[in-house]
Amino acid sequence: MYLIEVYVTNASLNVNRPFTYRSDMPIRKYCRVKVLFHKAINYGIVSGCTYTDKNVDQLNKEAGYEMQPIIDLIDDEPVISDELFELAFWLSKTTISPLISCLNSMLPKTLKTSMEQKGPKTVRKIRKINDVYDLTKKQKEVLDQIYDGMLAADARKISVSIIRKLLDMKAIEEYYEEAEFENKEIDQTAFKELTQEQKNAYDSVIGTDKMVSLLFGVTGSGKTEVYLHLARHYLSLNKEVLILVPEISLTPQMIERVKERFNDVIFYHSELSDQERYEQYKRVKEGEVKIVVGTRSSIFLPFHDLGLIIVDEEHDHSYKQDNVPCYHVRNVAFRRAISHKAKVLLASATPSLDSYTHALKGDYQLLELKNRINLSFPKIEFIDLNEQLKKRGSYIISKPLKSELEKCLNEKKQAIILLNRRGYSPIVKCSECSSVLMCSDCDTPLNYHKDEKLLKCHQCGRVYKMPDRCPKCGNKTLLFYGFGTKKVEEDLEALFPEAKIERMDRDSVSRKGAHEAILKRFERHEIDILIGTQMIAKGLDYPDVTLVGILNADAGLMHQDYNSAKMTFDLLMQASGRSGRAESTGKVLIQAFNTDHYALKAVMNQDYTYFYNIEMNYRHKASYPPYSHIIEVVLSDMNKERIIRSAELLYQKISKLSFRSYKPFELGRQKKQYRYRILLMDRDLLSMLKQMQEIIHQYISEKNMSRVKIDVDPLYLE
Numbered sequence: 001m002y003l004i005e006v007y008v009t010n011a012s013l014n015v016n017r018p019f020t021y022r023s024d025m026p027i028r029k030y031c032r033v034k035v036l037f038h039k040a041i042n043y044g045i046v047s048g049c050t051y052t053d054k055n056v057d058q059l060n061k062e063a064g065y066e067m068q069p070i071i072d073l074i075d076d077e078p079v080i081s082d083e084l085f086e087l088a089f090w091l092s093k094t095t096i097s098p099l100i101s102c103l104n105s106m107l108p109k110t111l112k113t114s115m116e117q118k119g120p121k122t123v124r125k126i127r128k129i130n131d132v133y134d135l136t137k138k139q140k141e142v143l144d145q146i147y148d149g150m151l152a153a154d155a156r157k158i159s160v161s162i163i164r165k166l167l168d169m170k171a172i173e174e175y176y177e178e179a180e181f182e183n184k185e186i187d188q189t190a191f192k193e194l195t196q197e198q199k200n201a202y203d204s205v206i207g208t209d210k211m212v213s214l215l216f217g218v219t220g221s222g223k224t225e226v227y228l229h230l231a232r233h234y235l236s237l238n239k240e241v242l243i244l245v246p247e248i249s250l251t252p253q254m255i256e257r258v259k260e261r262f263n264d265v266i267f268y269h270s271e272l273s274d275q276e277r278y279e280q281y282k283r284v285k286e287g288e289v290k291i292v293v294g295t296r297s298s299i300f301l302p303f304h305d306l307g308l309i310i311v312d313e314e315h316d317h318s319y320k321q322d323n324v325p326c327y328h329v330r331n332v333a334f335r336r337a338i339s340h341k342a343k344v345l346l347a348s349a350t351p352s353l354d355s356y357t358h359a360l361k362g363d364y365q366l367l368e369l370k371n372r373i374n375l376s377f378p379k380i381e382f383i384d385l386n387e388q389l390k391k392r393g394s395y396i397i398s399k400p401l402k403s404e405l406e407k408c409l410n411e412k413k414q415a416i417i418l419l420n421r422r423g424y425s426p427i428v429k430c431s432e433c434s435s436v437l438m439c440s441d442c443d444t445p446l447n448y449h450k451d452e453k454l455l456k457c458h459q460c461g462r463v464y465k466m467p468d469r470c471p472k473c474g475n476k477t478l479l480f481y482g483f484g485t486k487k488v489e490e491d492l493e494a495l496f497p498e499a500k501i502e503r504m505d506r507d508s509v510s511r512k513g514a515h516e517a518i519l520k521r522f523e524r525h526e527i528d529i530l531i532g533t534q535m536i537a538k539g540l541d542y543p544d545v546t547l548v549g550i551l552n553a554d555a556g557l558m559h560q561d562y563n564s565a566k567m568t569f570d571l572l573m574q575a576s577g578r579s580g581r582a583e584s585t586g587k588v589l590i591q592a593f594n595t596d597h598y599a600l601k602a603v604m605n606q607d608y609t610y611f612y613n614i615e616m617n618y619r620h621k622a623s624y625p626p627y628s629h630i631i632e633v634v635l636s637d638m639n640k641e642r643i644i645r646s647a648e649l650l651y652q653k654i655s656k657l658s659f660r661s662y663k664p665f666e667l668g669r670q671k672k673q674y675r676y677r678i679l680l681m682d683r684d685l686l687s688m689l690k691q692m693q694e695i696i697h698q699y700i701s702e703k704n705m706s707r708v709k710i711d712v713d714p715l716y717l718e
């Protein structure tokens with residue numbers, strides 16, 4: 001008889017330990033099994049197996065309960081390695097979250113502990129084969145939406161009958177997924193020679209004894225070229241290389257360049273299907289690929305011998321996971337680098353305060369790229385919106401911005417307009433009783449989306465019909481306040497009817513592949529003015545862009561969050577870096593009300609250090625990160641009485657600790673849930689984690705309490 005230790009799939013913290021089952025056969029560690037848990041079928045992962053001479057009766061007697069058998073074994077082979085299982089443990093401790101949710105965050109969907117599926121099936125895909133000319137309009141429309149490698153199932157969602165027809169006509173064909181690797185020769189000449197500055201950075205990463213280097217390089221300084229040379233070096237030592245990027249669809253040019261230089265590179269991100277993710281995971285596990293470019297979750301791939309982990313745009317917020325476990329990829333990268341004796345290269349034009357502070361202290365090696373390759377810095381100007389309003393000018397597209405746009409279009413150049421708010425109008429208000437239309441599930445005003453004539457809640461996604469009168473008083477005049485990207489598009493179209501204008505935000509790119517399509521059109525200069533939210537600020541490098549306009553640049557500063565100045569600074573720096581990427585000097589116009597704010601002044605002078613010094617001074621006075629660590633506890637519940645009781649009980653325990661703590665604070669309702677937040681802060685993270693672990697454990701064992709979510713070192717507060 002064998003005793004099998006199993007972590008069952010149950011998200012609550014009070015079962016954050018293995019349970020013992022019996023089996024006639026030994027079972028390998030880290031295989032998934034089917035078991036009974038609390039009399040229901042459950043799945044879990046095996047963490048240990050020991051032999052015993054005892055029979056079932058003896059075991060039951062010793063345990064004091066009836067020991068259950070393993071019902072079924074799902075895998076023949078372990079789904080995870082020792083290193084990654086240990087990593088899950090560490091993750092569980094440092095984020096105060098259940099081990100099983102850490103494991104499930106790390107594995108591709110088909111290998112998650114809750115899945116019974118053995119091996120994933122092969123998938124059918126579609127590609128275009130022949131140009132067929134006598135298509136009907138409908139058929140042509142459908143064909144336009146099809147791209148090579150599209151899942152056959154997705155294509156059928158457009159129209160089953162037309163897809164069938166197109167297959168008959170041999171315009172498209174179906175095929176089964178096959179290995180995507182072409183064994184092309186690497187074109188070594190594609191590697192550009194490094195400038196002296198780049199070469200110094202390259203040599204220093206390889207030469208240093210320090211595990212972590214921070215590459216602080218202005219936008220356009222050629223950081224990517226340094227990554228590629230470093231990758232080549234570590235691959236030549238037969239080691240693996242991971243390049244982390246914030247969002248894959250927003251970094252098409254980086255992807256192109258990596259593809260150009262390396263064979264056997266894979267891209268691992270959330271836009272892949274479950275099947276594709278599983279296959280890429282397997283390729284890494286079987287040692288078939290040595291270089292991966294991916295988003296956050298690729299830090300958990302089953303590497304064998306990592307040489308280098310690069311974190312591009314290391315300050316980016318997408319590196320922090322919002323849901324449990326709320327981990328930051330940087331911390332996981334350090335942990336993996338220790339296990340693999342690998343190096344970590346953090347890179348940014350606006351490093352996180354935390355990383356830069358570590359670099360100044362000498363914990364990390366600080367490397368700087370101060371020059372833009374072949375380019376000058378863009379000229380930056382502020383437009384004070386107060387002045388514009390006094391002159392009764394528009395505060396959406398101000399006069400100076402309008403004339404710069406005219407100039408840009410006359411010179412056949414391109415412009416980018418950034419506004420970090422989608423939709424048409426963020427507030428709809430009654431002219432009579434002044435009531436604002438709100439989401440009935442959240443304490444959030446509804447956004448008007450003119451395209452669809454709908455009201456949308458940006459918090460929970462709920463959609464409402466636009467009413468023709470005020471729901472409170474019946475008055476017929478509803479007014480729109482504020483503006484979003486859609487309204488800007490409308491205004492620009494009226495101002496420049498000849499120009500080709502497009503919009504890129506979450507509404508316009510909801511379909512898979514839409515990002516790339518817009519960016520491709522922009523690259524081919526089929527778009528003159530591109531309007532968008534923060535997604536257009538990232539990594540784009542187009543030589544014809546000579547003008548960047550930033551609207552409502554200081555809107556982010558209104559949020560009363562400890563991190564909002566840094567977030568605003570990052571966004572504006574990144575956006576202004578999009579201008580003048582080639583020989584023509586670029587211009588950046590920034591429209592704001594509060595042009596005196598130090599975050600904006602720092603952008604004006606493109607001066608990170610200026611911003612850093614002032615911001616750190618504020619942080620120091622308030623003991624905010626990086627001078628302390630924060631643990632944020634958020635309770636949520638539909639039941640108001642229960643949440644108040646729960647918050648009080650939890651705070652009672654927390655306030656007894658020796659850390660600075662803040663009383664339960666009521667947050668706005670979200671998806672019908674009442675929410676309360678409790679904060680604690682201290683320099684000593686380890687001791688906070690240890691004591692909180694205990695408190696949360698006690699809290700969860702109490703009956704009838706509200707749901708709790710913990711975020712260690714949140715990037716912004718709920």
Ligand SMILES: [Zn+2]
Binds near residue numbers: 474
């Ligand atoms: Zn009204």
Ligand SMILES: [Zn+2]
Binds near residue numbers: 460
């Ligand atoms: Zn809502």
